[in-house]
Amino acid sequence: MKKILFPLLPALALCIMTLSFCKKNDPFHDSFEPNNSRHDAVNLALGNPVEAGIGEDDHDWYRVSVDNDDIIDITEIALTGVSANLDAACNLYDAQGVHFHGVHAAQGLDFTINLITRGGIYFIEIYSYSGRNKGYYTLTVTDTDSNDDYEPDESFGDARLINSFPTGELTGNIICAADTSEFGDWEFFKVMVGAEKKISFQVAPHEEDMILQYELFGSDQLSLQDEPVIGQAGQALSGYYNNYTAEETWFFIKLGGKPSNRLNGDYTISFTESGVDPGK
Numbered sequence: 001m002k003k004i005l006f007p008l009l010p011a012l013a014l015c016i017m018t019l020s021f022c023k024k025n026d027p028f029h030d031s032f033e034p035n036n037s038r039h040d041a042v043n044l045a046l047g048n049p050v051e052a053g054i055g056e057d058d059h060d061w062y063r064v065s066v067d068n069d070d071i072i073d074i075t076e077i078a079l080t081g082v083s084a085n086l087d088a089a090c091n092l093y094d095a096q097g098v099h100f101h102g103v104h105a106a107q108g109l110d111f112t113i114n115l116i117t118r119g120g121i122y123f124i125e126i127y128s129y130s131g132r133n134k135g136y137y138t139l140t141v142t143d144t145d146s147n148d149d150y151e152p153d154e155s156f157g158d159a160r161l162i163n164s165f166p167t168g169e170l171t172g173n174i175i176c177a178a179d180t181s182e183f184g185d186w187e188f189f190k191v192m193v194g195a196e197k198k199i200s201f202q203v204a205p206h207e208e209d210m211i212l213q214y215e216l217f218g219s220d221q222l223s224l225q226d227e228p229v230i231g232q233a234g235q236a237l238s239g240y241y242n243n244y245t246a247e248e249t250w251f252f253i254k255l256g257g258k259p260s261n262r263l264n265g266d267y268t269i270s271f272t273e274s275g276v277d278p279g280k
């Protein structure tokens with residue numbers, strides 16, 4: 001038996017040598033291979049940087065699970081430390097593997113993608129855009145927790161309650177442009193109004209290129225306006241509601257907007273109470 005084993009040893013040694021030699025020949029090999037398809041995607045932990053390489057004909061797939069408690073928020077996908085030769089590109093896919101976003105950069109450039117989501121499974125594919133270049137990169141996916149503490153406030157039922165006046169300056173944050181899609185960050189306020197009282201409010205963006213808009217609704221959730229009030233870039237908006245009845249009631253503000261070019265959606269809103277306007 002020993003005589004059979006001995007001839008095997010040089011072969012075994014040769015195998016190991018060859019593997020080692022291969023790795024040295026392709027310095028951009030990484031420990032996550034093979035991850036060349038969605039099926040072989042590597043699980044990524046949020047906030048945990050991954051250092052990897054793009055070798056010959058290499059595509060690197062990762063799978064990430066984002067849990068935002070159904071609150072709309074920003075998940076940052078950052079590619080840093082990109083080698084001087086690498087023209088890094090990134091594709092994003094949803095849980096079903098449907099491609100929904102793609103970016104690429106010139107050789108040696110880092111980049112960041114802000115993924116706006118309420119949560120879910122996503123796939124990330126990193127590769128050389130030209131298919132010809134190799135190099136290293138560091139991929140970090142981070143839950144930014146950018147939205148304010150009053151979420152979810154996306155509907156009449158979830159509205160932020162305002163029932164004490166004057167409120168002073170309250171703060172909030174609009175993560176992404178409010179539009180008809182479910183990905184807009186709407187801010188609903190439910191504002192109590194005492195009998196024969198008037199509530200005035202003012203809302204101001206923190207940055208000069210942020211745009212705000214609002215629409216008022218009665219306690220029956222029907223709009224009180226023909227169309228929303230839409231401000232200019234950087235413009236503060238104001239409005240009011242008169243309660244001419246002898247009973248307390250409430251109205252709703254549906255606030256939305258477009259964050260600044262620096263993705264800053266911070267705003268300040270304040271409410272004051274006075275006697276009802278004369279004349280009704």
Ligand SMILES: [Ca+2]
Pocket residue numbers: 028029030033052053054055058059060
């Ligand atoms: Ca790789």
Ligand SMILES: [Ca+2]
Pocket residue numbers: 033034035036058059060061
């Ligand atoms: Ca790969």
Ligand SMILES: [Ca+2]
Pocket residue numbers: 147148151172173174175185186187
């Ligand atoms: Ca918000």
Ligand SMILES: [Ca+2]
Pocket residue numbers: 151152153154185186187188
């Ligand atoms: Ca909101």
